[in-house]
Amino acid sequence: MRIILHVDLDYFYAQIEERDNPVLKGRPVVVCVYSDRGGGSGVVAAANYISRRYNVKAGMPVKTAEKLLKDFNPVFLPVRLNYYEIVSEEVMNIIKGYGDVFEQASVDEAYLDVTRRLNGDFSEAAGYAFKLQADVYLKTGLTCSIGVSYNKLLAKIAAGYRKPNGVTVIAPGEAESFLKTLKISKIPGIGVKTTRILESKGYKTVGELQSIPVEELMSFFGRKTGLYIYNAARGLDEEPVKPRGPVLQHSRIKTLRENTRSLEYILSELEPLISDLNRDLTSEGLSFKTLTVFFITVDLKIHSKSVTFEHRFNSLNPVRKEILKLTESFLSENPYSVRRVGLKVSNLLCERGSGQVKLTFF
Ligand code: DGT
Ligand code: CA
Ligand code: CA
Secondary structure, three states, X not given: OOOEEEEEEOOHHHHHHHHHOHHHOOOOEEEEEEOOOOOOOEEEEEEOHHHHOOOOOOOOEHHHHHHHHOOOOOEEEEOOHHHHHHHHHHHHHHXXXXXXXXXXEEOOEEEEEOOOOOOOOHHHHHHHHXXXXXXXXXXXXXXXXXXXXXXXXXXXXXXXXXXXXXXXXXXOOOHHHHHHXXXXXXXXXXXXXXXXXXXXXXXXXXXXXXXXXXXXXXXXXXXXXXXHHHHHHOOOOOOOOOOOOXXXXXXXXXXXXXXXXXXXXXXXXXHHHHHHHHHHHHHHOEEEEEXXXXXXXXXXXXXXXXXXXXXXEOOOHHHHHHHHHHHHHHHHHOOOOEEEEEEEEEOOEEOOOOOEOOOOOO
């Protein structure tokens, strides 16, 4: 029997914006991908829970969200993908430390196999999940929801059950009854199309789905999908938590103890980030070619400065001078004080064993 956790950050993009700018708290916050055609057209990428009360959802046109929220003092913000990816890595680095095996599944979710570190004692798992949740909040100011179960499928379903800031456990023996009342669309991998077909045949809940013989499901959806649906409806899943291949970039970010425009102060605050990144490079045997320094100014804008070298480096120690130059050049171009700083190394190569690092999950 395994013990698996699924961690999913709550209203991820919107929560980051809210955390960074507390005056947004209590208002509907909608993060939008505006189309380059202009005129304010685009789609909603993330909506905080207040805006969801008024039926705003990811994927809907911004115009629709504007109509739904017009009387409720909403805030519409453009996406800042690069920034969310750095925050993602910051959070993932914390989560990673809690698993025997860690698998990042998207920008804001990850699986952990914690069987060994809990000595296979399932009764310890809920407390462990609360500890992880509190640690993420303490270190980043962000809330997440965690599902605890004995396979990946059930852990993911559980994580989505109580949100935001929830912990939900599906213990051995509880799966069938837990699943019975859920809507079919709550099963990962059963998309809009499949749900529609099943609903047109009169099946709405997972309990009803459980009554369909496997042969029938395979004839509706093909062998592979049919079998997947049959097993998923019963909470059966054997997929291991897989450690991901090498990543394309490593980054670190921190909030300065005080807002500043002092070059020396910024450089001193970057030192712990340099040590952390050096540790990543050494432990994974990586070298980098591109270095980026990020600055988040007090007006909450993110700025970056990069340099790509002719040669590879397996430590940031030899490029401190470049970090200084990039920082200097940023300060000369921007009038605002700096509130957070970050460092990223990319264009990575694994010097151990084989070839160019290719894998990514974004
Ligand atoms: P949650 O988990 O229900 O509290 O809310 P989110 O916003 O974290 O939703 P999730 O986990 O499905 O997606 C994570 C992030 O991915 C989300 O904050 C923004 C982005 N995202 C999700 N759906 C869409 C979409 O339809 N379009 C775009 N552009 N981005 C999306
Ligand atoms: Ca999420
Ligand atoms: Ca997610």
